[in-house]
Amino acid sequence: MGKHRLYVALTAVLLMLGGYIYHGYAYSVLPQPAYYLLRDMPSPKATDRVLCFSPHPDDETIAAGGYLCLAQRAGAEIRIVLATDGNKHGLKDLRYQEFRRATGILGIPEKNLVFWGYPDGHLRAYCLPLKSRIAWEINNFSPTVVLYPHPADHHPDHAVLGEMVEEVLKEQGYTGKECLACRYLVHHRYFPQPKALARQGYLLPPVAMLSFDQQWLKFPLPAEVLHCKAEAIEQYRTQLRNPFLRPLLHSFIRQNELFARWTP
Template sequence: MRKLLKKIKNSRKIQTFILTIALIICAGIFWYIRTNPVMPQLTIYFLNDVKLPEKGQKVLVFSPHPDDETIACGGYIIESVQREAEVTIVLVTDGNKRSLKDLRYSEFKTATSVLGVPTNNLIFLNYPDGKLAQQSQAELEKIFQNQIDSYHPDIVLYPHPGDTHQDHATISKIIEKILEQSPNKKIAYKYLVHHHLYPRPKKYAPDLYTLPPISLISFDGGWERLMLSEETENLKQRALKSYKSQLKNPLLKNLLESSIRKNELFAVESLP
């Protein structure tokens, strides 16, 4: 009987010890999240590699404004073209907030040519910059659907729903609805441009990795990395320099230059 009681007592001690360790770990995680809203640099080694297209496959990129395609997906586009995939970019708005439509379009054509995308593969929808939420959402859905149906992409790249720019969030919501209803399964990746915690630091830091804000990590759509070679990183930087009108603005300059990192980041869309 004494042996049994001693065994129970020891078992309770072990349970208490395990519970204490678990509480300490939970407290540590909570403290880290409160003090470090972005995943640490070492996290990059635990992310899966994003899937790149094979030769002959089609990649469709939805870019809200001239420059978003290069900021978020420049490396992916370069790698896709080099693998002899076909890349088409749908530019949704005219980037005309400061009456610079023609200049922004010219910069867009120059940047995308550096990325390797021919002018014939650029589609201009000409919606007013900053006003997508005010447009007919049914009309936008129909137009986006037509682009997807006519192009038959194998891979679709579009804005992340957590993006704080309203144009980006509007496009994301509509594309996700289309993809969820599509009978043809596609690979879909979401990219982030505007977020107060992304990227960190928001300045030129080409030797750092881009990592997601902890608040945007979910179990139904994990983040994946695209590691960039020095050649690809330099080519992306060259493309970004095409956006001279944006680089004149200190805030926009920081945004563009902070996208020059050792990797790009994409969230996998979990489709039915």
């Protein structure tokens, strides 16, 4: 009986340990010191043409506001495509105003903003026209840098927009050399960590999203650029009023932004 209890206890401990390891692999992010192991995202140059796809008003700022701000200051050409109307709660006009104010703080002229107006939360129902418009934007703008949502993002609008961007790039023969194609992550169960304001912390990728088809890159933000990004995020008052979204938006005010360079 004593041995049986020992085996049961040992089995329980092993199962708990295995579950803990799996949970840590599946849901945790890299520890903060791993920041210094990530390569840097190349800094934007005056010769760059930066095309940013944003599913909703605010994604461009929380995920890439610092990069866009520095690209504008460097003299790069910038175009931001806003895919949905942000009208899930009847706030389309107000969210568009917030989008214009936030991107204006980042230094992006309003003439560089593109509004597609697809219904918020329903992008997957528009895959064909979405793909066609993405192809047109890429062909028309000839970007050297493309920023877009990660296809593995947990929000369906983010995921489908990322999928369509990569399908278009593949069909155009993209090999990873023609331009810098970088995914950005916003919605993931345990990303960022913590989901709270942590200005001195770093954004790091979930362990489960480390893979050979992408290279995670850090983009350090100078203090004045971080301040500019934080001010831009504060323009999204409709989202900051939501007690669930406020911590998420503020959790992207960190010492760096995070991108995953995609190579097919």
